[in-house]
Amino acid sequence: MIQLIFYTMVSIPLLFALTLGLIFFMNLPLPEKILSLVARWLSLIVFFISTYLLIGFLFFNFEPQSMSLGHWMHLKSFHFDIDFKLDRLGILYAFLTTSLIGIILKFSKNYLHREAGYFRFILLMNLLMFGLFICSFSHALDLFFVGWELVGTTSVLLISYFYDKNQPVKHAFKALVSYRICDIGILSASALAHYSLMTTHFDDVISQGPTFWGHSSLGFIIGLLLIFASLAKAGQFPFTSWLPTAMEGPTPSSAIFYGALSIHLGPFLLLRFYPLISESYFLLLCIGSIGLFSAIYATLVGRTRSDAKTMLAFATISQVGIIYFEISLGLVELAEFHLVAHAFLRTYQFLRSASLIQDFFNNPTVRDNIFVKRSLSIEKFFPMSFRRRFYLHALHSFHLDFLTSRLLTFTQSSVSALFRLENLMLEGEKFFVKNILRIK
């Protein structure tokens, strides 16, 4: 029975997205009102299912269940199975997904009313939900990647939601590049797991025990690759710069991606693999240092920003950094709680940010006091010249963007030099054709 409920929950968003895709290509008329109504009702159904499962796990001691749809691909020693595991962490993230997407769909009914891209928004939201379900319940790294990549692709397409403006498109591309670079991590980890263990099934990998993961170099490399993979989605150092610029999309999508669900997939990946990663102190140290560094960096930079959404973006990076730090200390349950609470709070803040400034200006009691005073007592211990200089560096994001662009320019000029060398070969070929073959 639980299996049937589970498969219903997972398949609803995929089937709805596919139906919308067909409607688009067949030019069938679908009024916004009906689209919105169907989307919200379906999200409500999915929400009730996830709530039922969560309550079951929290209060009625549901046992974790493994489910399999069999081989998706099977060829000699290589097999890709569609295996799911219904456990506490998975259902917690699925509950977070369904509840927040439900709220967002309700919010966007008015917010995106008569927007040309509303249809696209609903389609991408459903694909996102499907991707997140796959991530939440997948029981192997291969399958996890399917959801991971779907989330990334929908995320990029939603940043460029206002596709008729140049700026959102540029920022979407920036996010995409970060995502693709870090996807190398998860793909490589999966390939290496197949190579060394002949499987990427979580249970099989965990059963290899601490010897493999703690001391062998391959286990250590896989762990490092997984940490690397998590960085772009979570906006952690050095992949911090895409997140604040990704706020070009509509507010509901910013809320769902960068406040709530997409950004927490990074820590979720680490929590999924915690039993493996925790075998190596060095990996834990890596996670802790990256988290702590990102948190400090984002706090400092965020304090120099003046618009609400960018400040929220840096605050999000900072909090996710703290979640990383908690994971590295072994405080897994605290990290899970922090993740859920932070996702809900940030969604509320992002959704509120659009109307906040207007409310401040229309409210005579706070009219003169809209600029929040942002100073910490610790700042007073430093001399003013140091504070000013430090502020300036923070304002420039500690030159991270500058360094990245310099690196890109350097790479581009090196490659151009190589291509110039190749042009010499072209000249030789032209000489041969002209003077030896006598073709002019």
Added chain:
Amino acid sequence: MFIFILLVLFFLIAKLLPKFNLFFISGFLILVVSYVLLSFGFAHELARSEYFNFDLNPVSLVVSLVFSLSLMVSLISTKKFFTPTIYTKQLIILSVGIILANNLFVFFLFWFIQRGFIMRQLIEKMKSKSTELGSSFIFQHTIGFSIAGYFIYLSLMKGALFLPFNKIPMEFFDSQTMLTGLIFAFFSHGVIPFHRWLPDFLFTQNWLDASVTLMTRSGILIFVQLIYPHSQILGGDLKLLFVILCLLTSVYWSVKGLMDVKCLKSLSYLVLAQVALMMTALQGDHVSLMGAYMQLIAIGLSAPAMLAIQSFLERSFPLTSMAPYLGLAKIYPKLSTLFCLFGFTMIGVPLTASHVVEDLIINGLVHDFPVFGLFHILASCLNGILFFRIFFRYFLGEFHEARVFYHKEDEFELFPLLMVIIFLILMGLFPFAFIKFLNPLVA
């Protein structure tokens, strides 16, 4: 006899329906006839004489199916703008000949004639337009002809030139023959250092002629039918060298594409980069070979479709540079969606054919070459970035209302593209069915 009937039918259709229907119907014809022949057990020995031997075996069947479908997806571009010349028809017939060839003599005969036609046309263009574009093609093909000539010489000396592929004796496959054959296969696919003829070829032909010629994948055919079953003779180090060369080629084209602003060039570089990755897969084990076959289908269908869309847009909207964002999605929403989906079926996005392909190739390659298998991931990541760059610059961004466009997207013309994309998505959703179908062929 079969070939004769097919050619007569082809010319009849060409005569009666000189425009786009030619491609649609001839493609469909090859598809149906091939299927019927295979179903009734006529799969072998289509035509045979002492020298001329044609065969419809599983390998040539798959390639001909891809070839036929790739002609069908060209409908969108061919209907309005393109009247096939005798040159295009010649290329199509010669490509069919290469696909169905069942001995080295027939294969190389068709190959030489095809490349000869192309070279003649290039020389004419060079003379009439006083351009130097084409020099690399001529120079590298001079080398290519020498390699092919040496291979023919070796096979003639060893008595294998006229033998059907499956009857060539084991003694033929010594290291010298294998190495020459492999170099020829790499030359055909434009793998470094034989990569420079491809841009010359692509940018001097119209896309359909280029697509028709490249779709035969002559390198793949000769490799799979002849070399792969005996590739252990080559030894591990040599195979590793070839993997490195293929990966380098893919990265080279991707970087070149990322640095270019011309729509057609960038897109062509993307296709070339993907093809190089397919050649990488051929160096791996059984799993990656399956990936290569599926990649052949995925690229074979999505690349002509993307090129056809690009060609349609280039003629509808006279801008060839992507330096400013063109924002064509505003005018062509469905075409842009299809272009995006075809790109997804190429770069490894889940729920499409390419995801399955990548999984198979990477895992197969890592099994044999753990380190360089991982470099394959890097190369495919670069390709993904290149595709998104093309898509974003071409279809997204600000559309200037003052710009003129001449043709609207037509629902009827989109139909073949839609069918093909559904096929590629089904391939991604139910890969086990395709693997089951292709497994005997790979085995």
